[in-house]
Amino acid sequence: xxxxxxxxxxxxxxxxRERRAGRLSMTIGxxxxxxxxxxxxxxxxxxxxxxxxxxxxxxxxxxxxxxxDSYGDDELVLDVDMDVVDDSMSxxxxxxxxxxxxxxxxxxxAVCGPLVSDREAVTGPEAxxxxxxxxxxPLDVPEGLRGMRLR
Amino acid sequence: MSDYQLYIDGEWSEAAxxxxxxxxxxxxxxxxxxxxxxxxxDTVRAIxxxxxxxxxxxxxxxxxxxxADLVRKYGEAIQAKADDLARLETMDGGxxxxxxxxxxxxxxxxxxxxxxxxxxxxxxxxxxxxxxxMPGLPGKRNYLKYEPIGVCAQITPxxxxxxxxxxxxxxxxxxxxxxxxxxxxxxxxxxxxLARIADEVGIPKGVVNVIAGPGASVGEVMxxxxxxxxxxxxxxxxxxxxxxxxxxxxxxxxxxxxGGKSASIVTxxxxxxxxxxxxxxxxxxxxxxxCESGTRALVNEKIYDDFVDKLVDTAAGIKLGDPMxxxTDQGPLVSDTQLKTVxxxxxxxxxxxxxxxxxxxxxTGEAFDKGYFYEPTIFAGVDNAMKIAQEEIFGPVLSxxxxxxxxxxxxxxxxxxYGLAGAVWSSDIERAQGIAEQMRTGTIWINEHHLLGxxxxxxxxxQSGIGSEMGVHGYNEYRLKKRIHVDDNLNPAxxxxxxxxxx
Numbered sequence: 001x002x003x004x005x006x007x008x009x010x011x012x013x014x015x016x017r018e019r020r021a022g023r024l025s026m027t028i029g030x031x032x033x034x035x036x037x038x039x040x041x042x043x044x045x046x047x048x049x050x051x052x053x054x055x056x057x058x059x060x061x062x063x064x065x066x067x068x069d070s071y072g073d074d075e076l077v078l079d080v081d082m083d084v085v086d087d088s089m090s091x092x093x094x095x096x097x098x099x100x101x102x103x104x105x106x107x108x109x110a111v112c113g114p115l116v117s118d119r120e121a122v123t124g125p126e127a128x129x130x131x132x133x134x135x136x137x138p139l140d141v142p143e144g145l146r147g148m149r150l151r
Numbered sequence: 152m153s154d155y156q157l158y159i160d161g162e163w164s165e166a167a168x169x170x171x172x173x174x175x176x177x178x179x180x181x182x183x184x185x186x187x188x189x190x191x192x193d194t195v196r197a198i199x200x201x202x203x204x205x206x207x208x209x210x211x212x213x214x215x216x217x218x219a220d221l222v223r224k225y226g227e228a229i230q231a232k233a234d235d236l237a238r239l240e241t242m243d244g245g246x247x248x249x250x251x252x253x254x255x256x257x258x259x260x261x262x263x264x265x266x267x268x269x270x271x272x273x274x275x276x277x278x279x280x281x282x283x284x285m286p287g288l289p290g291k292r293n294y295l296k297y298e299p300i301g302v303c304a305q306i307t308p309x310x311x312x313x314x315x316x317x318x319x320x321x322x323x324x325x326x327x328x329x330x331x332x333x334x335x336x337x338x339x340x341x342x343x344x345l346a347r348i349a350d351e352v353g354i355p356k357g358v359v360n361v362i363a364g365p366g367a368s369v370g371e372v373m374x375x376x377x378x379x380x381x382x383x384x385x386x387x388x389x390x391x392x393x394x395x396x397x398x399x400x401x402x403x404x405x406x407x408x409x410g411g412k413s414a415s416i417v418t419x420x421x422x423x424x425x426x427x428x429x430x431x432x433x434x435x436x437x438x439x440x441x442c443e444s445g446t447r448a449l450v451n452e453k454i455y456d457d458f459v460d461k462l463v464d465t466a467a468g469i470k471l472g473d474p475m476x477x478x479t480d481q482g483p484l485v486s487d488t489q490l491k492t493v494x495x496x497x498x499x500x501x502x503x504x505x506x507x508x509x510x511x512x513x514x515t516g517e518a519f520d521k522g523y524f525y526e527p528t529i530f531a532g533v534d535n536a537m538k539i540a541q542e543e544i545f546g547p548v549l550s551x552x553x554x555x556x557x558x559x560x561x562x563x564x565x566x567x568x569y570g571l572a573g574a575v576w577s578s579d580i581e582r583a584q585g586i587a588e589q590m591r592t593g594t595i596w597i598n599e600h601h602l603l604g605x606x607x608x609x610x611x612x613x614q615s616g617i618g619s620e621m622g623v624h625g626y627n628e629y630r631l632k633k634r635i636h637v638d639d640n641l642n643p644a645x646x647x648x649x650x651x652x653x654x
Contacts, residue, residue, distance in 0.1 A: 029389020031410020031569070031614070032442050033308045033335075035492045036542045039389050045396055066568065070538055074502070081488055085172045085188065085336040087306070087366035089390050094367050100488065103498040128163040131347050132154040134183050136238045142477050145252055 001071030003028070003038070003054035003061050005078040006108075009099060012080050012092050013057035016040065020091055026056060028063035028101075036067065038078055038099040039090040054078070077102040154184035155339065155363070157193055158346035160200035161356025166364070167192040174339060177245035177483040178474050178522040186339050189364030194331070194372040197360040201302045201329040202378045204357025211299050211327040219271035222325050224352045226263030229317075232348065233260065236341055238475070240313055244338045245483040245523070246437050247474045255313045258605075259345075262317040262621075265605035266325035269626045279634070288647065290640030297630040299327030300404055301380030304373035306366075306394075307342065308386045309335035309485055310440045310545075316342040318620050319383055320349075321605075324358055326629040328381075331360045333373060337486055339363035366390070377401050381629070384408070385442070388568075388614050395617075406618035406628050408442065409611060410543045411571030414564035415445035415600070416586055418557065418577040419453040425598060426576035427461040433574055433600035434549040435469060435527045438484050442615075443572035445600055447533075447540055448551045449560045455553045459531045462551065463509045466527045471514050483522040484546060490523040493546035497528060500539040505530040505550065535563045543569070557582070561589045570612025574600045593619070 016024065022042035027050070030036045038061065050062035053071075056078055063071075079102050086098040102108055153171040156163040165171075170188040175181065189197075205211055210218070229236065236259070237251035246255070279293035305319035312334055323330045334342035346361035362369065370390075374382050374397035381404040384394050391407040398405050415430045433445030450458050474482025484490045490513070497511050510528030513519065525547055533540050533550040540550045554560040564573060570592040577583040580597065587595040593611045596602060603609055603621070610619030618628050643649060 027389060029387060029392070031388035031543045032386050033310055033440070033489075033545055034387035034389070035496075035545050037387070037389070039393070041393060044393065047392075067542070070536070070541060074499075084488065085365050087308075087333075087335050087337075087370065087386065087390075089366040089370045089393050091367045093365045096365075098488070100491065101495065102491070103495045103502075105498050106491065106495060126152045126156075126165055128156060128165075130163055130350075131156075131343055132184070133235070133239070133344070134154070134242070136235060136242075137475055139234055139238060139248075140477070141234075141252070145249070145477075 001053040001063055001068045002073065002075045003078050003101070004075060005054065005056040006080070008080045009078045010057040012095065012097060012099070013040065013059055015095055016092055019094060024059050024091070026059050026061045028053065028061065028067060030067065034088055036101065037088065038101055039088060040092050040099065041089070042091050075104055077104055079108055152185065153187040155343045156187045157189055157197070157363070158343065158350070158359070158361045159193070159197045160360065161350060166190060172336065174243060174337065176242050177485050180521045183242055184340060186343070186363045189362040189369050191368050191372050193362055193364070194369045195376065197331045197362050198302060198304070198373070198376050198378050200357040201331050201360055204355065205299070205301050205329040208329075208355055208357055210324070210329060210355050210358045213327070215270045215275065218325060218327060219267040221352060221354055222263055222270055222321065223267035225348060225354065226260045226267060228348045228352050229256070229260040229263060229345070233257070236313060236344060239344060240341050241474050241482070243340045244309065244312060245474055245485050247479050247482050249477055250437060255311060259313040259317040262314070262605045263321045266321040266626065269623065270325040273623055273626060285647065289645060290638050292637045294635055296633045296635055297627070298633055300629060300631050301328060302378055303328045303330045303381045303383060303629065304376070304379045305330055305332045306370055306373065306382075306384045306386065307332065307334050309338040310437065310442070312338040313341045313345070315385055316345050320345065320359060322620070322626050323383070323629045324354070326626060328629055329358045331362065331373060333369050334361065334363055336363060336365060371397060374398050375400070379403060381405070391616070406620065407616040408609070408620060409614060409616045411442045411444070411569045411611065411615050412447060412541065412543050412567045413443055413445045413569070413572040413574070413592065414447045414449050414590070415574040415576060416560045416564060417448060417450045417454070417458060418575070418579070418582065419451040420578045421576040422578055423458070423461055427458065427465045429574065429576055429598065429600055430549070431462060431465055431469070431527070435466070435481060435547050436601055438481055438525070439547040440485060440489070440545050441601065443594065443601065445572070445574050446544065446549060447535070448549060449554045449563050450551060451560070452553050452555055459508055459529070459551055462529055462549070466509055466529060469527050471524055471526070472518055481527065481547070483524045485523070487523055489546065490525060493525050493544060493548060496539055496542070496544045496546070496548060500530050500537070500548070503537045503539070504532070505537060505539060506532040508551070510547070535566055541567065557586055561586060565591045568613060569615045571615035
């Protein structure tokens with residue numbers, strides 16, 4: 001497995017360093033709603049079976065051995081999706097973006113928008129209020145689903 | 152300004168930063184609502200509110216019956232709002248309205264109702280046997296007292312927002328804990344609606360706190376904060392490991408439900424119609440965005456070619472379209488990110504020599520132009536060592552693998568870092584049970600898939616997780632066991648233990 005970062009990915013790691021003083025490490029993880037993805041963590045204990053598969057702005061990218069072996073010499077590109085609020089705990093999400101792994105044949109935008117953190121925050125004090133539920137489309141429930149009840 | 156604010160200590164409020172983020176309908180890209188974006192300060196405030204509610208509030212001190220009455224009322228209120236919640240779930244996550252009405256809302260309400268029952272009927276006390284090594288000791292009794300753990304930080308994924316929130320909130324509060332829930336940022340709406348219902352039914356303030364926000368700033372605080380006693384997480388294996396690491400210094404209890412790459416084993420005696428529909432249901436239900444999806448079909452070589460044909464024919468009948476239409480079988484994927492992940496794996500599958508039997512493209516046409524739709528995709532000729540057979544794609548991609556016999560099927564099924572679920576499709580139930588019992592996985596269905604109920608524990612083997620959710624087993628994951636030894640013998644001369652110190 002070989003992971004090659006884009007210039008955008010290098011630039012995001014550089015920006016993360018400005019905000020986080022701890023030691024950064026990147027790991028390739030798998031599973032559930034993230035699928036196989038790159039995670040940038042601060043002061044994280046790495047895995048014992050890790051294999052270095054690349055580097056992004058000087059931070060080693062480490063994959064579990066079974067994944068690294070599975071890819072052999074195959075390459076993936078490490079790029080960045082801008083303007084996302086993400087749940088991965090990967091620390092670039094502080095900036096409103098997320099690292100993504102891309103097949104070399106997949107098209108990617110040449111230019112992305114600015115990082116969310118670079119934009120003027122949309123802020124404004126507002127009194128507390130219960131949720132303003134959006135307007136809902138009409139619901140024409142089919143006969144077979146009507147009257148479905150628990151117990 | 153947010154349509155959905157943070158729900159902390161029984162009050163709605165903007166984030167301390169004043170920031171919000173939009174959530175979109177994945178079927179058409181339209182913005183649905185602005186959500187207050189919690190940061191570290193808000194997260195700490197929510198944790199402190201939950202701590203106060205646990206340490207000083209009435210909730211953990213109520214009887215099981217009193218808590219049950221309120222949790223039952225909570226479930227009934229969810230039922231009463233099921234039509235609205237179903238539409239919101241479909242708009243926010245892209246799952247079909249049929250799924251939202253038959254699975255999401257019913258399961259969510261049913262989970263609250265079941266755990267209300269548990270709060271009322273599962274005893275907080277358990278008698279223990281007498282000392283086996285020294286039977287007949289006078290005046291001694293041992294028993295367990297079950298107690299809530301404390302403040303529970305809960306993080307849910309985007310695939311089943313209502314169900315996952317109910318799996319977290321209901322058992323925790325039924326057992327007397329207080330919670331801070333962080334729903335997934337891409338599908339936060341219905342969890343915040345559940346917070347509204349908690350407020351409406353009179354759950355005491357601070358017991359249920361719901362905040363949306365990014366994983367790095369909110370999730371890290373939730374997993375590491377010393378006031379948190381337990382972390383429950385459903386999501387990726389790597390983040391699960393990160394949560395364990397963050398929770399370790401303060402030795403929090405941790406429950407994790409993580410990834411899967413479940414196998415559906417099809418024996419040569421399986422009913423063709425049932426098995427084909429079942430395998431496809433196991434894979435393509437909710438676009439494969441299900442942790443226990445059966446994304447590897449292990450098919451006996453005697454029927455392999457015919458079965459692949461049957462799968463392809465049957466998959467052709469799956470209707471993609473507007474998820475709000477009851478006639479639609481499959482809506483969009485949840486996000487552009489997820490769509491691109493699926494495209495990455497289809498490219499990888501082609502690279503590594505699997506045969507694309509059907510799908511492998513975004514559907515074309517006006518109905519699909521603005522959404523994240525992808526065709527149900529089947530790869531044949533897959534070797535279990537391939538990446539598409541080993542890595543969880545979390546999309547509508549099925550890998551069909553040929554196996555010689557049951558023994559090889561079990562071996563291939565178990566050749567995965569995961570062990571979340573699986574299925575066996577066979578007309579011979581005894582044979583199917585024999586196969587099921589050899590599979591290293593937490594849930595197996597025989598001639599069925601995806602059926603989960605609040606009565607039945609769900610949890611993973613291997614790197615699919617730690618602990619279980621649901622059922623009495625899941626309820627007990629939110630309770631501590633205190634052993635109490637009672638000795639009513641007041642004569643020191645008869646306390647045999649004292650002989651160890653006093654001659």
